[in-house]
Amino acid sequence: MTNNEGASRSGLPWEDRDYRAIIAAIGEGANDIDEVARYTGRTTSSIMSKWRRLLPIEQRTAPRDRVIPLLRGHLEDPNYDWQLATITDPPPPPIVRPPAKTGLPGLELEDLEDIGFAVGLSAVVMPDVLRERLGVEIVTRNLQHRIRDRRVEQLLTSPGSVISVAAAEAEANTWISRVYASVSRYAGALRPYRSEWDYGHSVREYDEPWTTAHALGNGAVEVVEPVDEYRSAIGDEPQF
Known part of the structure; x- marks a missing residue:
């Protein structure tokens, strides 16, 4: 054999x-x-x-x-x-659980986005060290675009004033870079604006302004072509 x-x-x-x-x-x-x-x-x-x-x-x-x-x-x-x-087997390998994250890294993504946006709008003075930590966490999780886009939405939809998408985007870029120095230091260029509707439906980016720019001088916003009218014009689904 x-x-x-x-x-x-x-x-x-x-x-x-x-x-x-x-x-x-x-x-x-x-x-x-x-x-x-x-x-x-x-x-x-x-x-x-x-x-x-x-x-x-x-x-x-x-x-x-x-x-x-x-x-x-x-x-x-x-x-x-x-x-x-x-009949003797080795003991099972130990179960290794990573330590639970605490502080800013322990925040859920949506909570960090909300806090980052609120801090940016707040007039309350925050220690520079804490603001820097918050900015670094925002960049680490790539949330700077969403927070910037929320500022664009706010500028476009606030009652009583009109602003173009391009102007709102430029103001929002300046705003988030001023509030969080780490965004301009670590994040690189901010990509083109997306609306909150786009985040929920598709990856569509607007190439042309959908509002008319009329500077009223008092910071109020009057949307000549409202968001809802724009959405109705293109339908419920994004058009490519």
Whole structure:
């Protein structure tokens, strides 16, 4: 019988007699696994696997050429319980849970966006260090575009004043870069404006202003072509 071919017990469940046969081979001084395979009717791969199984857990990953000497040393000890070794499994790997994020990194994305926008609009003085930390977290999570776009929406839809998309976008770019220095320092160029409607429906960007610019001089906003009228004009779904 040749190695791994026609092994008469290949694929059958291992029984005590199979273990005793490969243990006896070790006791008789066997060092040639091919010979043990021919003798036991098992494949060399299964024999090596079971020899490793007979070792203590901490030695089962030993190099192949060390398996037989290690096992022979244990089997020479009359108190070595090889049957216990065959049913002993290593402990499961520890479950590693990353520490829970706290502070600004622990905020949900939507909460961080809301806070970032509110702080930008607030007249309350915030310590520079805290504002810088908030700005860095905003840039880290790539929220600077959404916060800037909310400012554009606010300028376009505030009652009593009219402004073009381009003018609102320019003002909002200046606003967020002024409020959060980290945006201009780390974020690079802000991409073209998207409306809040676009965020919920599609990735559509407006190329032309959809309001008429009339400077009233008092900061009020009067939308000549209202948002709802614009949306009605293009329908419920974005047009490409």
